[in-house]
Amino acid sequence: MSSLDQALRAALDTRQPLLAELHSQGTDCYRLFHGSQEGASGLTVDRYGPQLMVQSFHQPIELDALQSIQQSVHLSLGEELRLVYNDRSGGNSRIDRRDPVYQATPEALEDLIGHEWGLDYRVRGRHPGQDPLLFLDLRNARGWVKANSAGKSVLNLFAYTCGVGLCAAAGGASEVVNLDFAEGNLAVGRENGVLNSQLPTMQFVQSDYFPAIRQLAGLPIATRRGHKLPSYPRLEQRQFDLVFLDPPAWAKSAFGTVDLLRDYQSLLKPAILATAADGTLVCCNNLARVAMDDWREQVLRCAEKLGRPVRDCQVLSPASDFPSQDGQPPLKILILQF
Ligand SMILES: C[S@@+](CC[C@H](N)C(=O)[O-])C[C@H]1O[C@@H](n2cnc3c(N)ncnc32)[C@H](O)[C@@H]1O
Numbered sequence: 001m002s003s004l005d006q007a008l009r010a011a012l013d014t015r016q017p018l019l020a021e022l023h024s025q026g027t028d029c030y031r032l033f034h035g036s037q038e039g040a041s042g043l044t045v046d047r048y049g050p051q052l053m054v055q056s057f058h059q060p061i062e063l064d065a066l067q068s069i070q071q072s073v074h075l076s077l078g079e080e081l082r083l084v085y086n087d088r089s090g091g092n093s094r095i096d097r098r099d100p101v102y103q104a105t106p107e108a109l110e111d112l113i114g115h116e117w118g119l120d121y122r123v124r125g126r127h128p129g130q131d132p133l134l135f136l137d138l139r140n141a142r143g144w145v146k147a148n149s150a151g152k153s154v155l156n157l158f159a160y161t162c163g164v165g166l167c168a169a170a171g172g173a174s175e176v177v178n179l180d181f182a183e184g185n186l187a188v189g190r191e192n193g194v195l196n197s198q199l200p201t202m203q204f205v206q207s208d209y210f211p212a213i214r215q216l217a218g219l220p221i222a223t224r225r226g227h228k229l230p231s232y233p234r235l236e237q238r239q240f241d242l243v244f245l246d247p248p249a250w251a252k253s254a255f256g257t258v259d260l261l262r263d264y265q266s267l268l269k270p271a272i273l274a275t276a277a278d279g280t281l282v283c284c285n286n287l288a289r290v291a292m293d294d295w296r297e298q299v300l301r302c303a304e305k306l307g308r309p310v311r312d313c314q315v316l317s318p319a320s321d322f323p324s325q326d327g328q329p330p331l332k333i334l335i336l337q338f
Helices: 005-025 063-077 136-148 163-170 185-193 209-217 265-273 292-305
Strands: 031-033 041-048 051-056 084-087 112-117 118-123 153-157 175-180 203-206 240-245 248-251 257-261 275-285 310-318 331-336
Touching: 005 031, 005 063, 031 112, 031 136, 041 112, 051 063, 051 175, 063 084, 063 136, 063 209, 118 163, 118 185, 136 163, 136 240, 136 275, 136 310, 153 163, 153 209, 163 175, 163 185, 163 240, 175 209, 185 203, 209 257, 209 265, 240 310, 265 275, 265 292, 292 310, 292 331
Parallel strands: 051 084, 153 175, 153 240, 175 203, 240 275
Antiparallel strands: 031 041, 041 051, 112 118, 248 257, 275 331, 310 331
């Protein structure tokens, strides 16, 4: 047996209790193998409902190794999943869409449905973006939102495919606003809304983060001298009971730069101001290089400086399908109660 086979089988065995729990909670989307921590750096194996998604980030995997992964998962789950292999070892983690190693079947690539916390999510092995349509390490945070949204107005920032918004709607939020600048991502969010038609409808705002959050917070929109800003939707100043801030590690736009390493403050400050006086802000930082203790200190200091001291600060960790040997998972999540 190859070392990869051994590592995968150990990972599958370890997960048995977690998977039983997840299945009983209405979840069939989870990580089966987290290579960087479980013995094959740069390789991930995820289940998205009926689909098995293998991704390689350092070098392509061989066909026989891929088939062996599929077989081990089949044996362990007692279910045959439809395999999609996305090799992302090229520049900027882009998928090699020529598929020299393995071509997925049409059944594996069709629009599918996965489940998490009893909700339906669109699953699509290939789409214009690079990442799968649901970030699995955020599952516990979505569960927390579902359990803590009743009667609240909820603002989901950097909403991507609106999983957090969907959980807020399912948790009985009075209002859910999803904000993202990518129409394609919000379109999947709308699809997710349609897949869960029993829930109240959500709102979608397609806008760059900076002008949107600064208007909500009642702050001026910064212009760089000599640069005309692109147009942006106008929003009234207002606050939300629950604000969820989960930005990408780095992104540049005409309005500013998202930079979780050097400048979390410029994201956090307006988000705090858009949170109600006795509200809650859930904020995330997925950059592995940033240590929890340093980041938490920065976050708490920023709130203090704004005259909005945090009454309670809780750490939320990803579930054990994202193990971290040093207890420092890349995705850090803080729940701030004001
Ligand atoms: C890592 S994803 C966020 C994940 C998301 N919170 C979730 O629950 O799955 C990053 C998202 O930020 C959006 N984005 C990046 N820069 C942005 C900006 N300046 N303004 C608005 N959205 C932005 C991208 O379109 C993408 O959907």
